[in-house]
Amino acid sequence: MLQVKNISFSYSKNAVLNNISFEVKQGEHLAIIGESGSGKSTLLKILYGEYDLNQGAIYWNNSQILGPKFNLVIGYDFMKYVAQEFDLMPYTTVEENIGTFLSNFFPEEKALRTQELIKVVELENYAQTKVKLLSGGQKQRVALARALAKQPEILLLDEPFSHIDNFKKQSLRRKVFKFLKEKNITCIVATHDKEDVLGFADNMMVLHDHNIMAHNTPNVLFKHPKTPLIASFFGEFNIINNTIVYAHQLIVINDTTHLKATVKQCYFKGTYYLVEALLNQDTIFFQSHAPLKIASDVFLEIKE
Numbered sequence: 484m485l486q487v488k489n490i491s492f493s494y495s496k497n498a499v500l501n502n503i504s505f506e507v508k509q510g511e512h513l514a515i516i517g518e519s520g521s522g523k524s525t526l527l528k529i530l531y532g533e534y535d536l537n538q539g540a541i542y543w544n545n546s547q548i549l550g551p552k553f554n555l556v557i558g559y560d561f562m563k564y565v566a567q568e569f570d571l572m573p574y575t576t577v578e579e580n581i582g583t584f585l586s587n588f589f590p591e592e593k594a595l596r597t598q599e600l601i602k603v604v605e606l607e608n609y610a611q612t613k614v615k616l617l618s619g620g621q622k623q624r625v626a627l628a629r630a631l632a633k634q635p636e637i638l639l640l641d642e643p644f645s646h647i648d649n650f651k652k653q654s655l656r657r658k659v660f661k662f663l664k665e666k667n668i669t670c671i672v673a674t675h676d677k678e679d680v681l682g683f684a685d686n687m688m689v690l691h692d693h694n695i696m697a698h699n700t701p702n703v704l705f706k707h708p709k710t711p712l713i714a715s716f717f718g719e720f721n722i723i724n725n726t727i728v729y730a731h732q733l734i735v736i737n738d739t740t741h742l743k744a745t746v747k748q749c750y751f752k753g754t755y756y757l758v759e760a761l762l763n764q765d766t767i768f769f770q771s772h773a774p775l776k777i778a779s780d781v782f783l784e785i786k787e
């Protein structure tokens with residue numbers, strides 16, 4: 484289990500994280516979300532032992548994770564970290580990059596493991612290609628496979644699919660997270676993308692104002708977002724009568740209600756239209772199956 488106890492950290496005078504505590508169980512997947520600059524990457528780097536803490540302590544089972552003041556070499560064998568900038572060997576092949584941390588004493592095992600990981604990150608056609616010739620997204624996949632090669636107990640991922648195109652993203656996500664669950668690898672992923680969270684993370688933690696704003700299951704935080712910031716992570720929302728109402732919870736009905744809105748704009752979203760409208764001078768958003776006429780009036784109902 485990872486235990487983070489009352490940690491505080493600042494790069495200079497200004498605090499980035501202020502007295503935060505949480506735990507992550509073996510095999511659990513935790514997503515860390517928060518606005519840009521809220522400290523997600525910093526937290527991952529601290530967990531990796533890249534910085535010294537101002538206060539507090541971090542433990543992985545019985546080992547304390549310490550910063551550079553206490554360690555000549557940053558990092559621990561049981562942990563891998565895939566940063567936003569990937570640290571690859573550009574002049575060697577994908578296969579060699581992935582196998583670089585695997586022992587040459589067991590060549591068959593090394594080859595099998597490398598092939599397994601190449602499949603997980605869907606780079607079968609690039610195994611012999613030199614990394615410098617790959618695209619940003621392909622490099623990100625090599626970095627992921629490389630981090631998994633020695634099967635760490637805990638994996639820290641910073642925006643792991645940010646460079647990968649939408650065609651590949653979904654299947655890659657499923658493969659990588661499935662692989663991690665099967666191997667019982669604890670995973671902490673910093674992300675801006677709700678698709679990295681819903682369906683994959685056991686828990687999610689929201690960083691805001693140097694603190695943990697919320698820490699719960701994605702299900703609870705989606706259904707009961709305590710703040711607009713949390714709701715905004717999941718999608719378009721409104722504040723109606725001091726309550727957060729997602730766009731999909733507002734339904735157009737053929738009846739008179741006290742929610743009469745005037746359509747301003749209609750955006751095609753594939754399976755629905757996102758409608759921007761005016762409700763008592765406030766801009767609101769709701770979803771509609773059919774396109775609505777600009778300037779037309781509609782009546783809405785809130786669905787729980």
Ligand SMILES: Nc1ncnc2c1ncn2[C@@H]1O[C@H](COP(=O)(O)OP(=O)(O)OP(=O)(O)O)[C@@H](O)[C@H]1O
Nearest residue numbers: 494495499517518519520521522523524525526673
């Ligand atoms: N090496 C550094 N030296 C000084 N300040 C830094 C350094 N790295 C980050 N910061 C500052 O620390 C704060 C947190 O940055 P961090 O990169 O952890 O945020 P983040 O939530 O990961 O942002 P993003 O979502 O944009 O990646 C920011 O105010 C940033 O400017």
